[in-house]
Amino acid sequence: MIEKEHIHSAFDRDLHNLQSSVMRMGGLVEASIINTSRALADNDEELARKIVDDDQLIDGLESEVNLAALELLALRQPIAQDLRFVFAVLKIATNLERIGDYSKNMAKRTTVLLKTPPPNGAVASIRRLSHSVQVLLKDSLDSFAERDAEKAREIIVRDRDIDLMYNSLFREFLTYMMEDPRSITPAMHLHFMAKNLERAGDHITSVSEQVIFQVTGEMPKDDRLVEDTTSYEAVSMGAVN
Amino acid sequence: MNSHGTGEKPAASVKILARDVNVHYGDKQALNDVCVDVDDNAVTAFIGPSGCGKSTFLRCLNRMNDSIESCRVEGRIELDGESIHDRSLDPVQLRARVGMVFQKPNPFPKSVYDNVAYGPRIHGLVSSNQELDELVEASLRGAALWDETRDRLREPGTGLSGGQQQRLCIARAIATSPEVLLMDEPCSSLDPIATSQIEELIHNLREKYCVVIVTHSMQQAARVSQKTAFFHLGWLVEFNDTNEIFTNPRDERTESYITGRIG
Ligand SMILES: Nc1ncnc2c1ncn2[C@@H]1O[C@H](COP(=O)(O)OP(=O)(O)OP(=O)(O)O)[C@@H](O)[C@H]1O
Ligand SMILES: [Mg+2]
Numbered sequence: 332m333i334e335k336e337h338i339h340s341a342f343d344r345d346l347h348n349l350q351s352s353v354m355r356m357g358g359l360v361e362a363s364i365i366n367t368s369r370a371l372a373d374n375d376e377e378l379a380r381k382i383v384d385d386d387q388l389i390d391g392l393e394s395e396v397n398l399a400a401l402e403l404l405a406l407r408q409p410i411a412q413d414l415r416f417v418f419a420v421l422k423i424a425t426n427l428e429r430i431g432d433y434s435k436n437m438a439k440r441t442t443v444l445l446k447t448p449p450p451n452g453a454v455a456s457i458r459r460l461s462h463s464v465q466v467l468l469k470d471s472l473d474s475f476a477e478r479d480a481e482k483a484r485e486i487i488v489r490d491r492d493i494d495l496m497y498n499s500l501f502r503e504f505l506t507y508m509m510e511d512p513r514s515i516t517p518a519m520h521l522h523f524m525a526k527n528l529e530r531a532g533d534h535i536t537s538v539s540e541q542v543i544f545q546v547t548g549e550m551p552k553d554d555r556l557v558e559d560t561t562s563y564e565a566v567s568m569g570a571v572n
Numbered sequence: 573m574n575s576h577g578t579g580e581k582p583a584a585s586v587k588i589l590a591r592d593v594n595v596h597y598g599d600k601q602a603l604n605d606v607c608v609d610v611d612d613n614a615v616t617a618f619i620g621p622s623g624c625g626k627s628t629f630l631r632c633l634n635r636m637n638d639s640i641e642s643c644r645v646e647g648r649i650e651l652d653g654e655s656i657h658d659r660s661l662d663p664v665q666l667r668a669r670v671g672m673v674f675q676k677p678n679p680f681p682k683s684v685y686d687n688v689a690y691g692p693r694i695h696g697l698v699s700s701n702q703e704l705d706e707l708v709e710a711s712l713r714g715a716a717l718w719d720e721t722r723d724r725l726r727e728p729g730t731g732l733s734g735g736q737q738q739r740l741c742i743a744r745a746i747a748t749s750p751e752v753l754l755m756d757e758p759c760s761s762l763d764p765i766a767t768s769q770i771e772e773l774i775h776n777l778r779e780k781y782c783v784v785i786v787t788h789s790m791q792q793a794a795r796v797s798q799k800t801a802f803f804h805l806g807w808l809v810e811f812n813d814t815n816e817i818f819t820n821p822r823d824e825r826t827e828s829y830i831t832g833r834i835g
Contacts, residue, residue: 335828335833335834335835336833336834337831337832337833337834338832338833338834339832342832408791409831410790410794410818410819410830410831411818411819411820411821411827411830411831412827412831413831414818414819415819415820548819548820549820
């Protein structure tokens with residue numbers, strides 16, 4: 332999409348700054364996900380603590396984005412694609428902040444896991460899911476920066492794979508717990524981490540939907556077919572014990 | 573969709589229909605094949621860069637262009653399904669049905685009262701002084717000016733403030749009970765408060781009238797109108813619901829214009 336310049340160049344500058352802040356926020360969230368995965372693999376408590384602390388930076392950037400967007404609305408009264416841009420930025424910032432929270436929550440759990448080592452293979456499974464989510468986030472941020480609705484649409488489709496991965500991880504962890512009750516504590520923590528990643532994927536989908544709306548002016552229809560099906564597995568869970 | 577959400581608006585009916593309207597000033601073409609349906613009981617905004625033909629088109633709707641020597645209007649324009657170019661239709665009568673408010677408030681150099689009473693008198697709309705008094709009061713109330721002028725009816729209209737003068741012109745326009753009100757940049761010389769008053773008035777006028785407004789303020793078009801037409805270089809580029817035009821215009825030229833981009 333070719334971006335035409337505004338007659339009033341300061342307007343372009345404001346829009347550009349807003350976009351940069353969102354991209355910076357996205358970069359921090361991405362780093363947080365990568366670091367959480369590393370902290371888990373390396374049993375790195377210090378890194379885990381740093382992730383928890385650094386979440387404040389993400390929250391700070393979100394406030395900064397909100398303020399700048401508010402100011403832009405008041406002073407420049409954007410309309411049409413400019414208005415959609417500001418609207419998208421506000422929503423995307425909220426999504427990113429939430430993803431950051433999920434990552435922080437995962438980091439906290441890694442410190443607990445230091446005391447109760449998880450079963451072999453389980454950590455690798457989480458790391459694979461984490462990597463997929465991180466790449467998905469990166470691509471969705473690219474689609475935002477490039478105003479590429481096609482790319483954003485692909486991400487929504489790819490989020491279904493995240494859901495599928497989560498569903499199979501859920502079963503994997505269930506198996507560990509059934510085989511060895513001592514693994515229940517670590518497996519439960521790992522399960523919550525997987526759930527956090529799955530939720531992060533939903534927020535990434537929401538980012539992509541905002542990109543589509545911003546670029547095309549149309550909200551994509553919600554036709555996410557594959558969802559978390561584990562809510563329906565209560566019966567089999569009850570049968571465990 | 574009705575952005576003001578009163579919810580009581582009846583289904584829109586077409587008040588003015590224009591088809592293939594072409595206008596020339598001498599050999600210069602000012603409008604090309606303009607087709608538009610203007611809804612009754614609604615506000616329609618015309619927007620577009622200076623010189624694109626908004627005023628020209630507005631003047632076609634009550635045949636004000638007739639008085640411009642070099643101006644030639646072709647095409648079909650109907651008011652309630654009847655051609656306004658029909659020979660049996662008296663242009664003076666047409667202008668009583670299709671009133672106009674101009675950019676600069678232009679009260680007659682007469683009293684507030686006489687400004688409003690002028691139209692009803694010449695059109696013979698009243699049969700007694702009492703009736704005229706009532707009509708003047710109703711028109712001033714309709715233009716949201718009564719409270720400010722009830723004690724000043726005999727003072728000259730030109731002594732009012734700019735915003736009051738513009739509302740006086742609106743009172744004058746509605747005194748003849750028109751069906752359509754054309755307004756050419758009615759707020760361009762007014763402060764924000766007077767502008768808000770006129771906008772509030774326009775919003776209320778649409779309950780009784782078909783209103784067409786030309787404006788250079790995008791915010792104003794967005795605030796008061798239900799439909800917006802974007803003109804560019806003598807062409808009607810896009811005509812749609814106002815909320816569509818301002819959230820998701822279909823034509824790139826509209827988008828560039830309303831967002832202030834280099835076209
Ligand atoms: N009386 C006239 N004689 C000759 N040309 C005219 C006349 N009135 C308008 N034009 C020309 O017709 C074109 C459309 O003019 P018009 O006044 O309709 O534009 P507009 O959209 O109302 O512009 P603005 O926003 O500046 O009021 C312009 O090129 C203008 O120069
Ligand atoms: Mg004009």
